[in-house]
Amino acid sequence: METLDGRKKSSLWRGWALPILVLAGVSAAVGFGVSRAQDVSFVLASGATFVAVVGVLGALMGVFKVYELAAGRLGWRCEIRPQAPPKSANHEVDIVITGEFEGRPFTLYRELTRDANRKVTMQSGLEWAAGEAHLPAFSLWVSRAFDVAADRVIGAGAMVRSIAGKLRARNEVPRAEFANPSKLARRSELHAPDAAAAQAVFSPTVCDALDLLVSHGSIESRDGMLVVHSIGFPMPWKLEEFVRHGEEIRRVVTG
Numbered sequence: 001m002e003t004l005d006g007r008k009k010s011s012l013w014r015g016w017a018l019p020i021l022v023l024a025g026v027s028a029a030v031g032f033g034v035s036r037a038q039d040v041s042f043v044l045a046s047g048a049t050f051v052a053v054v055g056v057l058g059a060l061m062g063v064f065k066v067y068e069l070a071a072g073r074l075g076w077r078c079e080i081r082p083q084a085p086p087k088s089a090n091h092e093v094d095i096v097i098t099g100e101f102e103g104r105p106f107t108l109y110r111e112l113t114r115d116a117n118r119k120v121t122m123q124s125g126l127e128w129a130a131g132e133a134h135l136p137a138f139s140l141w142v143s144r145a146f147d148v149a150a151d152r153v154i155g156a157g158a159m160v161r162s163i164a165g166k167l168r169a170r171n172e173v174p175r176a177e178f179a180n181p182s183k184l185a186r187r188s189e190l191h192a193p194d195a196a197a198a199q200a201v202f203s204p205t206v207c208d209a210l211d212l213l214v215s216h217g218s219i220e221s222r223d224g225m226l227v228v229h230s231i232g233f234p235m236p237w238k239l240e241e242f243v244r245h246g247e248e249i250r251r252v253v254t255g
Helices: 004-038 041-073 148-154 156-163 167-172 195-201 204-213 237-253
Strands: 075-078 092-101 104-114 120-128 138-142 186-189 217-222 225-231
Touching: 041 075, 041 092, 041 237, 092 237, 104 237, 120 237, 138 195, 204 237, 217 237, 225 237
Parallel strands: none
Antiparallel strands: 075 092, 092 104, 104 120, 120 225, 138 186, 138 217, 217 225
């Protein structure tokens, strides 16, 4: 049986000693390469690398801590790099905030995507999972461009769909035409397995309201959830405002 002292030593090793040794090894390897290439001392190059890496990690941990404090102030829970990501996530998730807004449970998460050049783009996902089971399955892609056909030319719509990680699903689900013309319809694409059911959701009144609320991104109904995707992630002091805006979108869609 493992003793308490044994567990403490194991925790200390995994939590502090092992990461420090890994950082020291990486710093030494980088420092060796820099010292050979730039004709500087190995100790100086390794030390500078170690300080730089620790500084970057410290800054990242500081950002996460600010989100934890901001969420806690609102009575919400913030989890960093969860083992089980939200159901609607398609890529790496590093921040998950859960709680209730006006009595309705939600999950807000930050998703990271990388392009072919390893450039990282942040996307937010806001899941509403209570009381949305009556909605038919659909995906609504909203572009900034006034006409979605022009948007395909400039590529903004493709960027949104790529970030949302839904290209595969979009290709599998047939496109549904809007029942009535509107500003939203001109800059959006609607996909649904049941076109008539999805058209009933997006009445002229709903389309006009969403046109004012959604500049770009996607709204998806699936598995009893309503998920709002948008590019970027709110700053810690904007969390409540962001969730409130998502709640307005939910109310419009659900009627």
